[in-house]
Amino acid sequence: MIDLYYWPTPNGHKASIMLEESGLDYRVHPINILKGDQFSPEFLEISPNNRIPAIVDQTGPNGDAFPIFESGAILMYLAEKSGCLLPETPAERFQVLQWLFFQVGNVGPMFGQCGHFLGYAPEPVPYAMKRYQDETRRLYGVMDGVLGERPYLAGDSYSIADVATYPWLMPRVRQLHEMTIEDFPRLHDWVTRIAARPAVQRGSAVLADVMKIGDPTDEAREALFGQRQMDRR
Known part of the structure; x- marks a missing residue:
C-alpha cells in the first residue's frame, strides 16, 4: 500500500x-x-x-x-x-530521464513563476511578468518542436516524462500563462491525447472539488x- x-x-x-x-x-x-x-x-x-x-x-x-x-x-x-513507464534499455531510459529532468528543472519552476506573477502576486511586477511569460512561451515551443518528431516527449512510448509534464499544461494551469496553446499545434494535440487517458482522468480527479485556489x-x-x-x- x-x-x-x-x-x-x-x-x-x-x-x-x-x-x-x-x-x-x-x-x-x-x-x-x-x-x-x-x-x-x-x-x-x-x-x-x-x-x-x-x-x-x-x-x-x-x-x-x-x-x-x-x-x-x-x-x-x-x-x-x-x-x-520507464524503459529498461539504457538509451531509452535516459531519453525518458532527460525529459523528466527537463520538466523538473524547467517546466515546473518557470511555469510556476509565470503563474505566480501573472495570477497571484499582490502587485504587478512587469519585469517578472514578462520574464517568466517569455520563458514559458519558449518552453512551449521546445516541446512543440520535439512533438513534431515523435508522439511523446521521450519517444514513441508514453512515459513518466509525459506524466510529469502534462499536469503543468492542464487547462486550469494554462489559463494563468495567458497564452493560446493552439499556437503550438503539436503540443495541443499531445495535451488532448494525454487528457483522454482513463488513468489520467482518474488521477486528475483526486480531490478535484478543492483544486481551485x-x-x-x-x-x-x-x-x-x-x-x-x-x-x-
Whole structure:
C-alpha cells in the first residue's frame, strides 16, 4: 500500500496520475496547503522541504515503510516498483530521464513563476511578468518542436516524462500563462491525447472539488507565499 500525501496541484497530480497508471494500491492523505498542513511536524518528517506530494510505501525496498518526497523521485520510484513507464534499455531510459529532468528543472519552476506573477502576486511586477511569460512561451515551443518528431516527449512510448509534464499544461494551469496553446499545434494535440487517458482522468480527479485556489485568503496567501515558507525548521 502506498500512502499519498497530496493536494491537487500540478506536482500533486503527477503522483496521483502515476499511481493510477501503475495500478498500485494507494490511499490519499490530504495536505491542505492553503491552511498550512504542509508545516505540521508529522508531514515534515516525510517531506522536510514542506512540499507536496510525498509518499510512504508501506512495503518499501527492505519490506519496511519507505518515505519519498520530490515529485520526480516519486515518479521514478513508482515506475521502478510497478515496472511501467520507464524503459529498461539504457538509451531509452535516459531519453525518458532527460525529459523528466527537463520538466523538473524547467517546466515546473518557470511555469510556476509565470503563474505566480501573472495570477497571484499582490502587485504587478512587469519585469517578472514578462520574464517568466517569455520563458514559458519558449518552453512551449521546445516541446512543440520535439512533438513534431515523435508522439511523446521521450519517444514513441508514453512515459513518466509525459506524466510529469502534462499536469503543468492542464487547462486550469494554462489559463494563468495567458497564452493560446493552439499556437503550438503539436503540443495541443499531445495535451488532448494525454487528457483522454482513463488513468489520467482518474488521477486528475483526486480531490478535484478543492483544486481551485482562486483569490487566496490572507491565511492561504501566508501559507503559500509568506514568511512561514522561510522559517528554519
